[in-house]
Amino acid sequence: MHNVTAMSEEQAAIKDAVERTCAAFPAEYWRKVDETGEWPEAFTKAMAEGGWLGVAMPEEVGGAGLGLTEAAIVMQTVTRSGAGFSGASAIHLNIFGPKPLERFGTAEQKQVHLPKIISGEQKMCFAVTEPNSGLDTSSLETKAERTNSGYVINGRKIWTTGAQRADKILIIARTTPKDQCAKPYLGLSLFYTDFNRGQIDAKPIPKMGRKAVECNMLYIDGLEVPREDLIGEEGEGFKYLLQGLNPERVLFAVEAIGLGFAALERASQYAKERVVFGRPIGQNQGVAHPLARCWAELSAAELLSYKAAKLFDDGLDCGAEANAAKYLGAEAGFNACEASVLAHGGMGYAKEYDVERYMREAMIARIAPVSREMILNFISERVLGLPKSY
Amino acid sequence: MKVLVPVKRVIDYNVRPRVKPDGTGVDLANVKMAMNPFCEISIEEAVRLKEKGVATEIVVVSIGPQQAQETIRVGLAMGGDRGILVQTDQTVEPLAVAKILKAIVDAEQPGLVITGKQAIDDDANQTGQMLAALLGWPQGTFASEIVKDGDKLKVTREVDGGLQTVALNLPAVVTTDLRLNEPRFASLPNIMKAKQKKIDMKTPADYGVDIAPRLAVVKVAEPRKREAGEKVADVDTLISKLKTAGAI
Numbered sequence A: 001m002h003n004v005t006a007m008s009e010e011q012a013a014i015k016d017a018v019e020r021t022c023a024a025f026p027a028e029y030w031r032k033v034d035e036t037g038e039w040p041e042a043f044t045k046a047m048a049e050g051g052w053l054g055v056a057m058p059e060e061v062g063g064a065g066l067g068l069t070e071a072a073i074v075m076q077t078v079t080r081s082g083a084g085f086s087g088a089s090a091i092h093l094n095i096f097g098p099k100p101l102e103r104f105g106t107a108e109q110k111q112v113h114l115p116k117i118i119s120g121e122q123k124m125c126f127a128v129t130e131p132n133s134g135l136d137t138s139s140l141e142t143k144a145e146r147t148n149s150g151y152v153i154n155g156r157k158i159w160t161t162g163a164q165r166a167d168k169i170l171i172i173a174r175t176t177p178k179d180q181c182a183k184p185y186l187g188l189s190l191f192y193t194d195f196n197r198g199q200i201d202a203k204p205i206p207k208m209g210r211k212a213v214e215c216n217m218l219y220i221d222g223l224e225v226p227r228e229d230l231i232g233e234e235g236e237g238f239k240y241l242l243q244g245l246n247p248e249r250v251l252f253a254v255e256a257i258g259l260g261f262a263a264l265e266r267a268s269q270y271a272k273e274r275v276v277f278g279r280p281i282g283q284n285q286g287v288a289h290p291l292a293r294c295w296a297e298l299s300a301a302e303l304l305s306y307k308a309a310k311l312f313d314d315g316l317d318c319g320a321e322a323n324a325a326k327y328l329g330a331e332a333g334f335n336a337c338e339a340s341v342l343a344h345g346g347m348g349y350a351k352e353y354d355v356e357r358y359m360r361e362a363m364i365a366r367i368a369p370v371s372r373e374m375i376l377n378f379i380s381e382r383v384l385g386l387p388k389s390y
Numbered sequence B: 001m002k003v004l005v006p007v008k009r010v011i012d013y014n015v016r017p018r019v020k021p022d023g024t025g026v027d028l029a030n031v032k033m034a035m036n037p038f039c040e041i042s043i044e045e046a047v048r049l050k051e052k053g054v055a056t057e058i059v060v061v062s063i064g065p066q067q068a069q070e071t072i073r074v075g076l077a078m079g080g081d082r083g084i085l086v087q088t089d090q091t092v093e094p095l096a097v098a099k100i101l102k103a104i105v106d107a108e109q110p111g112l113v114i115t116g117k118q119a120i121d122d123d124a125n126q127t128g129q130m131l132a133a134l135l136g137w138p139q140g141t142f143a144s145e146i147v148k149d150g151d152k153l154k155v156t157r158e159v160d161g162g163l164q165t166v167a168l169n170l171p172a173v174v175t176t177d178l179r180l181n182e183p184r185f186a187s188l189p190n191i192m193k194a195k196q197k198k199i200d201m202k203t204p205a206d207y208g209v210d211i212a213p214r215l216a217v218v219k220v221a222e223p224r225k226r227e228a229g230e231k232v233a234d235v236d237t238l239i240s241k242l243k244t245a246g247a248i
Helices: A009-023 A027-036 A041-049 A068-096 A099-104 A107-119 A237-242 A245-273 A285-313 A319-343 A345-349 A355-367 A372-383 B037-051 B068-078 B094-108 B127-135 B188-196 B235-244
Strands: A124-127 A143-146 A150-161 A168-174 A188-194 A200-204 A215-226 B002-007 B009-011 B033-035 B057-064 B082-087 B112-116 B139-149 B152-159 B162-169 B172-176 B199-202
Touching: A009 A041, A009 A068, A009 B068, A009 B188, A027 A068, A027 A355, A041 A068, A068 A124, A068 A245, A068 A285, A068 A355, A099 A107, A099 A188, A099 A237, A124 A150, A150 A168, A150 A188, A168 A237, A188 A215, A188 A237, A245 A285, A245 A319, A245 A355, A285 A319, A319 A345, A319 A355, A319 A372, A345 A355, B002 B037, B002 B068, B002 B094, B009 B068, B033 B037, B033 B068, B037 B057, B037 B068, B037 B112, B037 B139, B037 B172, B057 B068, B057 B094, B068 B082, B068 B188, B068 B199, B082 B094, B094 B127, B112 B127, B127 B139, B127 B172, B139 B162, B152 B172, B162 B172
Parallel strands: A124 A168, B002 B057, B002 B112, B057 B082, B082 B199, B112 B172, B139 B172
Antiparallel strands: A143 A150, A143 A168, A150 A215, A168 A188, A200 A215, B009 B033, B139 B152, B152 B162
16 A cells, blocks of 8 residues: 555554554454444444544644545555455544534534544534435535524434444534525535434434444434534535545545455455366466456556545645545445455355455445546546536 | 663564575565564563553664664554664674663663564574673563562563573563563554654764674575375375385
8 A cells, every 4th residue: 555655654654553453353353243233343442542533633632633645544454454344434434524523613612522533432423415415415405493592403314324323413404595595505504413312313224235334314303403513604514514525535445445455365365275177266367367457456546546645635636636536446446346256256255255245345435425427527527627417 | 760672673574585586685675574573572561561660761772774763663652762773784693783782771771671582584582692691681581471579570481391480680681572462553642652752863883883794694595395295095004105205
């Protein structure tokens, strides 16, 4: 795993320490939580205790004050260890999820919440997407109406990760009707508030993979939010959310890439050991070349991901690179997992060899947090200057 | 009590070493390097002594190339307080290392030196013993337990016949064995703190030690490849085969 240049001493130390932390959670651990659907608590705790949740948070609130590059190294190392998205998604939100709070929260909000998020004491979830407004965030229907003491929120959210165990929720809701706003994305406000189970009903969604890290449908009925839980200015919530989008794309990219490399390692090992017709199957170019091609694709996507991270860390625009990295990383990651299943033959379909889990999990990065098509739309319009199609 | 922990940068124990084609040594180009595992155990023990209030300061020392700074930094992230790098790109034999360490001990005046019993690269297993001899200090080698007992240090040693416990007067030199402890790995906050810790840069000349090698390496070769075995049907065939081979 590399930066665009060689890794610094500190980055190498980070990678090494995360590798060692993950080494305590072998394939059997992830196979088991994938079967039972239990949250990987022990892993989450180990990562919190090592301080890894605070990698990109400022030092004054207990973080390490490092950049997206280091956060990406952490997350790629996690999936690369074989933890895959079962591991990465359990902590992914903590890395850049609290950024709106850190950037736009009051000093008090930051001091109260961020140290607890970093230590893992406070478990947050993120409620943006809705059943009737996926990528079209400005059309979201959840409403926050003013009361004497603050707001009351009503609506539905979908794909909220970790809502079963969360005690806090970062939620975006419309505070001014769209037709009364100058721009469609105005009038949305962001809140960081208690996950009050009396007023929020969270139902897990049975899904293709990553059973251990649940995603939920939320039914929010009369959630009372004190005024001090509003983040920043009323009506500016969408703008705050945008800050976290590019970093999140880069993290998804490297997570998929790490998983792809993990799959390739398993497949190459198997292809070396499995003897058919008197020789290891990896000696056949029909088996070897697909794996080699995946390595090349992963490496290329990795370079672009770390370039995007570097641009972000240098305060430069990284929209095109971050989007393209997420596109290429997700595709390369999935291709590597698929090729690895195929290289295993029948055993690739058996849970014992883990690559089938990797392949199911690798689909996540192709879909979330933004579809391949919307990425291509972004590049078509913003980079190539083509007319908007939707 | 100040504790001095000498550490060595070696080829990572997970890496399969390859011998250079000309047989002059092990190929280290683009190979992952790491702290010698026994040195990690030594740091861990020093940190535990500090946590118990026995040690007050942990000084991590390495003798080697510029990159050995990274190895020291790992030790500082585990809990060391400061570092000393004696920089040289030459091969340093155990006696030269022991002489440099003696000079550092003279300057630093630690109450205890904890070092690995050997480094996994050349498996010399000499430095600790030589250092104790040069200093005229007691030594407890192959330690599997270290306990401060009044003004003495009780060291349990792993010897051929079992376990031997010795009581050392301080100051002393202890070399660590595999079962002494399980080293921690650095947390992110400690990696960040380690960046601020000081590493003094020195050279062998600063200590007046001549490190010119006394030995010449004649040849380095890979172990002979194990040849394929043979499966036999029963014990009788096995015995007759072994007899034919002259093994019994």
